[in-house]
Amino acid sequence: MASRRLLVDVHTHVYLPRYANVLRGRSSVPRILKRANGDERLLILDHEHSGGRPVGSQYWDRDEKLKFMDRHGIDISIVSSANPWLDFLPASTAQTLAHDLNEDLESYCSTSPSISGSTMKRLFGFGLLPLVPDVSTQSLLDAVAQISSLSHIKGIIMGTKGVGKGLDDDALEPVWEALAKSGLVVFLHPHYGVDANAWGEKENGHVLPLALGFPFETTIATTRLILSGALDRHPTLRVLLAHSGGVLPQLSSRLASCIAHDPVVTSRLKHDARYYLGELYFDAVAYGAEELGFVSDVISRAECFSTPGASTKASLGKTDRALGSKHMLFGTDHPFFPPLTATDKWMSVVENLDAIDGVTGWGEVEKDRVRGGNAIELFNLSK
Amino acid sequence: MASRRLLVDVHTHVYLPRYANVLRGRSSVPRILKRANGDERLLILDHEHSGGRPVGSQYWDRDEKLKFMDRHGIDISIVSSANPWLDFLPASTAQTLAHDLNEDLESYCSTSPSISGSTMKRLFGFGLLPLVPDVSTQSLLDAVAQISSLSHIKGIIMGTKGVGKGLDDDALEPVWEALAKSGLVVFLHPHYGVDANAWGEKENGHVLPLALGFPFETTIATTRLILSGALDRHPTLRVLLAHSGGVLPQLSSRLASCIAHDPVVTSRLKHDARYYLGELYFDAVAYGAEELGFVSDVISRAECFSTPGASTKASLGKTDRALGSKHMLFGTDHPFFPPLTATDKWMSVVENLDAIDGVTGWGEVEKDRVRGGNAIELFNLSK
Numbered sequence: 001m002a003s004r005r006l007l008v009d010v011h012t013h014v015y016l017p018r019y020a021n022v023l024r025g026r027s028s029v030p031r032i033l034k035r036a037n038g039d040e041r042l043l044i045l046d047h048e049h050s051g052g053r054p055v056g057s058q059y060w061d062r063d064e065k066l067k068f069m070d071r072h073g074i075d076i077s078i079v080s081s082a083n084p085w086l087d088f089l090p091a092s093t094a095q096t097l098a099h100d101l102n103e104d105l106e107s108y109c110s111t112s113p114s115i116s117g118s119t120m121k122r123l124f125g126f127g128l129l130p131l132v133p134d135v136s137t138q139s140l141l142d143a144v145a146q147i148s149s150l151s152h153i154k155g156i157i158m159g160t161k162g163v164g165k166g167l168d169d170d171a172l173e174p175v176w177e178a179l180a181k182s183g184l185v186v187f188l189h190p191h192y193g194v195d196a197n198a199w200g201e202k203e204n205g206h207v208l209p210l211a212l213g214f215p216f217e218t219t220i221a222t223t224r225l226i227l228s229g230a231l232d233r234h235p236t237l238r239v240l241l242a243h244s245g246g247v248l249p250q251l252s253s254r255l256a257s258c259i260a261h262d263p264v265v266t267s268r269l270k271h272d273a274r275y276y277l278g279e280l281y282f283d284a285v286a287y288g289a290e291e292l293g294f295v296s297d298v299i300s301r302a303e304c305f306s307t308p309g310a311s312t313k314a315s316l317g318k319t320d321r322a323l324g325s326k327h328m329l330f331g332t333d334h335p336f337f338p339p340l341t342a343t344d345k346w347m348s349v350v351e352n353l354d355a356i357d358g359v360t361g362w363g364e365v366e367k368d369r370v371r372g373g374n375a376i377e378l379f380n381l382s383k
Numbered sequence: 384m385a386s387r388r389l390l391v392d393v394h395t396h397v398y399l400p401r402y403a404n405v406l407r408g409r410s411s412v413p414r415i416l417k418r419a420n421g422d423e424r425l426l427i428l429d430h431e432h433s434g435g436r437p438v439g440s441q442y443w444d445r446d447e448k449l450k451f452m453d454r455h456g457i458d459i460s461i462v463s464s465a466n467p468w469l470d471f472l473p474a475s476t477a478q479t480l481a482h483d484l485n486e487d488l489e490s491y492c493s494t495s496p497s498i499s500g501s502t503m504k505r506l507f508g509f510g511l512l513p514l515v516p517d518v519s520t521q522s523l524l525d526a527v528a529q530i531s532s533l534s535h536i537k538g539i540i541m542g543t544k545g546v547g548k549g550l551d552d553d554a555l556e557p558v559w560e561a562l563a564k565s566g567l568v569v570f571l572h573p574h575y576g577v578d579a580n581a582w583g584e585k586e587n588g589h590v591l592p593l594a595l596g597f598p599f600e601t602t603i604a605t606t607r608l609i610l611s612g613a614l615d616r617h618p619t620l621r622v623l624l625a626h627s628g629g630v631l632p633q634l635s636s637r638l639a640s641c642i643a644h645d646p647v648v649t650s651r652l653k654h655d656a657r658y659y660l661g662e663l664y665f666d667a668v669a670y671g672a673e674e675l676g677f678v679s680d681v682i683s684r685a686e687c688f689s690t691p692g693a694s695t696k697a698s699l700g701k702t703d704r705a706l707g708s709k710h711m712l713f714g715t716d717h718p719f720f721p722p723l724t725a726t727d728k729w730m731s732v733v734e735n736l737d738a739i740d741g742v743t744g745w746g747e748v749e750k751d752r753v754r755g756g757n758a759i760e761l762f763n764l765s766k
Contacts, residue, residue: 165583165584166583166584168583168585194577194578194581194599195577195578195580195581197578198577198578198599198600198603199603199607200548200549200551200607201548201549202551202607202610202611203647204607204610204645204647204648205645205646205647205648206641206645206647207610207638207641207642207645207647207648208603208606208607208610210641211606211634211637211638211640211641211642212599212602212603212606212634212638215630215633215634215637216577216581216595216599217581219595219630220581220582220591220595223591223594223595224582224583224585224587224591227585227587227590227591228585243637247598247602247630247633247634249633250598250630250632250633250669250674250677251594251595251598251630252671253669253670253671253673253674253734253738254594254598254626254669254670254671255590255594255595256670257594257670257720257730257731257734258589258590258593258594259590259594260723260730261720261721261722261723261730261731262587262588262589262590263588263723264586264587264588264589264590265587265588265590266723274671286633286636286637287636287637287639287640287695288635288636288637288657288695288698289695289698289699290636290677290680290681290684290698290702291633291636293677293680294633294673294676294677294680297673297676297677298673301673311734311737312670312671312672312734312737312738312741313737313741315671315672315673315741316672316741317743319673319743337640337644338644339644340643340644340646340649347640347643347644348640348644351636351640351694351695354694354695354696355636355695358695358696358698358699360700360702
């Protein structure tokens with residue numbers, strides 16, 4: 001059971017060199033812009049202040065990723081392309097680029113060093129589907145097939161737009177079916193937040209879209225996915241939610257109550273809304289021990305809510321943080337959230353490790369699971 | 384200490400007859416529409432399906448409110464006008480109507496029955512300020528003074544628009560100052576949610592805007608209020624957040640981390656973002672025991688985060704659900720969330736009472752506080 005002690009980062013991003021070059025060639029967001037002094041800046045969100053954020057080799061260079069991992073004791077990273085993926089491209093370009101980036105990522109992983117004392121590689125990946133408007137279903141299914149054939153690609157990362165109408169779009173039904181059959185893990189990640197008018201006129205840097213917009217977007221997408229019945233139709237689909245599920249954990253009882261009180265929706269689903277949280281996986285990127293403990297509670301209570309319209313009392317005395325921990329997985333969000341001043345270890349990483357370590361009700365077994373054991377199992381890394 | 388055993392509802396709404404008449408006279412949302420069969424329908428949100436929701440005497444008749452209270456064992460209600468308040472009116476109308484509605488509400492409360500064995504009335508209220516664009520600061524301060532003079536009005540209810548630019552608007556500074564001095568409790572309540580494009584094209588009734596949009600809006604408004612420094616400048620301001628603070632509890636550590644990583648904001652505030660949750664009050668309208676327990680945890684850990692950029696470990700072993708319960712208060716959201724089929728007790732009320740009863744780590748003392756004791760103290764009802 002040595003593998004249980006590995007530290008595995010499931011939320012860590014890369015702009016592969018081929019993708020960075022696409023961004024360099026663009027004149028509108030998303031883009032990489034070269035300033036007069038030669039520095040490059042990354043602009044991925046509309047209305048970014050200060051001309052975007054500094055971008056450099058930590059975004060694309062594999063050695064930088066491995067150095068970051070070494071510095072923080074991370075044994076294995078499951079690397080995913082960063083947002084906004086291929087969302088802004090026409091279908092034909094997206095299709096070709098997805099194919100090539102998946103091959104690039106397989107190579108990035110398959111030629112990486114092995115962890116000490118094992119043949120297991122230190123890098124695995126989430127591939128890309130060409131999820132853009134007007135793409136053919138067959139192209140999406142072909143991409144699922146391609147990714148399934150790449151032995152170091154263990155899932156796909158996906159934004160919330162689907163092929164333009166979100167994740168509750170009927171057009172995605174064959175994709176969910178193929179993904180459920182493939183065993184690939186779907187990593188659901190935000191990019192757009194919500195309409196920027198919500199942030200008002202004051203200058204607050206990136207705080208509001210990042211701290212609030214990102215988790216809101218993930219929560220909306222997941223809720224729409226649940227309401228579409230996709231999780232009822234594909235119970236074997238494995239979806240990993242970024243940033244500990246956004247705020248779905250805190251809203252799932254309200255959601256259940258709203259469903260129970262709404263004549264349009266009340267009879268639609270097989271289960272109470274709270275049930276689906278036990279079917280989902282959550283990264284542990286929440287920056288606080290109380291938050292992680294709570295997420296663990298709502299995962300563990302899920303099985304009490306099998307019946308639609310279940311009483312809120314159904315979980316009374318039945319939450320079990322040890323059980324909930326099985327669906328939670330450590331992540332860093334690297335190379336985002338760099339420290340403002342040079343430090344040996346990144347504060348964002350230390351916070352997420354401290355949070356895991358500080359959860360009341362988790363013993364070393366649960367903490368080791370969240371730090372790595374769950375990822376080894378979910379992604380089947382030891383095969 | 385008999386008062387500690389009272390059940391007090393701090394989140395319960397009314398459309399006073401004068402206000403309902405304004406809605407009846409309108410040809411666009413918000414409005415009350417009479418159908419051919421004589422039934423009235425309420426439309427308060429854009430794009431409401433099925434022509435709005437049924438509306439009747441439970442929205443304006445005091446006897447209906449008292450009957451609802453009796454049926455659910457509620458001793459005292461602190462009644463507030465329902466959204467969208469005066470938001471849609473020109474300044475002069477809003478100013479007059481706020482004044483008249485505050486007088487109406489005082490009369491609604493002061494002529495209500497007393498609780499048995501006491502002179503304490505069964506109804507108290509939250510007044511209205513004419514918070515609309517182009518209103519003069521003096522009108523707002525006059526309304527605060529008027530409300531302070533009405534002995535059964537214990538606070539004000541407020542949406543998130545302020546005088547048009549949100550609650551982080553410098554124009555509100557004198558209002559916060561006056562409210563902090565007055566001792567009135569500010570009940571912050573959502574209405575707009577977020578941009579409806581987020582909900583997609585599928586028919587999901589009211590579920591998405593109510594279950595997600597409302598808590599998102601409250602969270603955004605509160606976060607912008609914190610980032611404006613208003614809580615630093617007015618530490619005696621007492622703000623009660625609807626729906627258990629939306630999702631601020633689940634996002635406060637992420638918010639703290641985003642602030643610590645953002646050069647624009649990192650040095651602005653006196654405290655770590657998590658600190659302010661201990662300064663705020665939260666209704667207990669969250670429909671689940673795990674949710675309430677978690678909110679209680681984040682309130683209780685607040686004092687560990689007095690220093691900006693505090694380590695996430697600062698609260699290690701220091702959360703105390705008994706302590707956190709002091710800032711949480713029972714509510715029902717009546718007359719919204721009516722049961723779909725006739726029942727003796729409303730499911731939404733039973734859920735919220737069951738949730739309080741089911742919180743792990745709360746004894747009868749804490750539960751009694753949340754059910755009523757905290758409200759008696761916060762609103763100074765026994766005077």
